[in-house]
Amino acid sequence: MSVTIRKTATWIEETHLEMGKPISPPTRKAVAVAVISNPFSGMYQEDLTELMETGAMLGGLLGDKCVAALGITPAEAESYGKAAMVGENGELEHAAALLHPSLGAPLRKAVEKGAALVPSSKKMGGPGQVLDVPLGHKDAAYVRSHFDGIEVRLNDAPRANEILVAVAVTDSGRPLPRVGGLAHEDAEGKDGLR
Amino acid sequence: MGELILRKISVVVEEIHHEGGPIADVPLQRAAAVAVVKNPFAGRYVEDIQWFMDDLRPLGLDMARRLVTALGGADRIQGYGKGSLVGAEGELEHGALWHNPGGYAMREVIGGTKAIVPSTKKVGGVGARLDVPITHINAAYVRSHFDAMEVGLNDAPAGDEMLLALVMTTGPRIHSRSGGLEAWDITGEDGLR
Numbered sequence: 027m028s029v030t031i032r033k034t035a036t037w038i039e040e041t042h043l044e045m046g047k048p049i050s051p052p053t054r055k056a057v058a059v060a061v062i063s064n065p066f067s068g069m070y071q072e073d074l075t076e077l078m079e080t081g082a083m084l085g086g087l088l089g090d091k092c093v094a095a096l097g098i099t100p101a102e103a104e105s106y107g108k109a110a111m112v113g114e115n116g117e118l119e120h121a122a123a124l125l126h127p128s129l130g131a132p133l134r135k136a137v138e139k140g141a142a143l144v145p146s147s148k149k150m151g152g153p154g155q156v157l158d159v160p161l162g163h164k165d166a167a168y169v170r171s172h173f174d175g176i177e178v179r180l181n182d183a184p185r186a187n188e189i190l191v192a193v194a195v196t197d198s199g200r201p202l203p204r205v206g207g208l209a210h211e212d213a214e215g216k217d218g219l220r
Numbered sequence: 221m222g223e224l225i226l227r228k229i230s231v232v233v234e235e236i237h238h239e240g241g242p243i244a245d246v247p248l249q250r251a252a253a254v255a256v257v258k259n260p261f262a263g264r265y266v267e268d269i270q271w272f273m274d275d276l277r278p279l280g281l282d283m284a285r286r287l288v289t290a291l292g293g294a295d296r297i298q299g300y301g302k303g304s305l306v307g308a309e310g311e312l313e314h315g316a317l318w319h320n321p322g323g324y325a326m327r328e329v330i331g332g333t334k335a336i337v338p339s340t341k342k343v344g345g346v347g348a349r350l351d352v353p354i355t356h357i358n359a360a361y362v363r364s365h366f367d368a369m370e371v372g373l374n375d376a377p378a379g380d381e382m383l384l385a386l387v388m389t390t391g392p393r394i395h396s397r398s399g400g401l402e403a404w405d406i407t408g409e410d411g412l413r
Contacts, residue, residue: 046264070240143412158351160353203313
């Protein structure tokens with residue numbers, strides 16, 4: 027495979043205090059990114075198989091990194107998300123090829139189960155640009171307390187011929203959920219929705 | 221009940237003809253409506269916040285109608301998404317208040333859509349940008365319609381404001397070819413496939 031990883035990075039974010047109220051235990055979100063070379067930069071390539079295969083590899087790699095950073099067992103993961111930002115010589119569809127066909131299965135293995143759609147986002151962008159990774163409950167997409175997002179940014183990526191790929195995993199919902207809707211405890215987690 | 225204080229609304233329409241590949245006969249359109257409102261809970265912890273969803277309902281409907289108008293009618297809409305960006309004196313949870321009024325406004329205005337409206341939220345300062353995720357309106361697994369649109373305003377959100385966004389699209393990514401469930405193969409009943 028001609029795709030190479032230039033760098034990876036992993037962040038973990040713990041919220042101990044929200045609007046003056048202590049959060050105990052703290053809510054925790056992890057996001058792991060890989061900056062890869064874009065094999066199709068600067069040209070229109072019809073067959074995107076190579077990126078789809080790279081997506082499968084990254085789903086496991088980045089999912090495992092998140093779970094390890096949180097220090098949890100895979101079953102303790104509660105929500106997840108994925109996103110990609112394509113450097114200027116690439117095409118939005120390159121992000122789709124990385125994210126959608128094959129990244130989900132190994133990510134679900136990393137977090138055990140995962141009946142729900144993995145929420146996603148994609149865009150074109152340059153070094154230093156922010157990418158928001160949406161988050162949703164891994165087994166029941168309508169769990170309202172787990173709708174969230176996490177921002178990632180690298181000062182030096184994606185360069186024009188690169189793609190930044192991000193996977194996020196949490197072990198909790200928002201710090202102070204109180205807008206109603208389906209609760210984590212009440213989710214059945216069978217159809218992926220409720 | 222309070223009174224919604226709206227500072228500004230912005231509507232952006234992108235028209236995409238190609239992205240390095242074949243030029244489309246009909247360009248893809250993506251539109252975003254962004255509203256900046258005062259956050260009634262800024263600066264302190266307020267336990268009971270759900271009443272603000274009622275205040276946001278008319279705004280959601282107004283924004284959804286603006287998008288449908290900008291894109292040429294409800295029957296042209298194929299994808300949607302929503303997001304919120306809470307000013308620095310607010311709390312992430314305040315952004316979650318947009319789920320119900322924002323999502324159901326689009327469902328009502330487009331008419332009986334089946335799929336969950338994808339979303340994202342964060343706290344941010346003036347000039348922050350937000351990537352609003354997009355999926356197909358009737359079947360969340362339609363791969364060609366997974367997309368996103370970056371929104372933001374140079375002068376918002378101030379510390380005591382919230383920036384609320386709705387987005388709609390008229391079709392798949394312009395060079396969609398990553399396979400998966402196609403829009404013409406959906407049953408469109410369970411919201412997923």
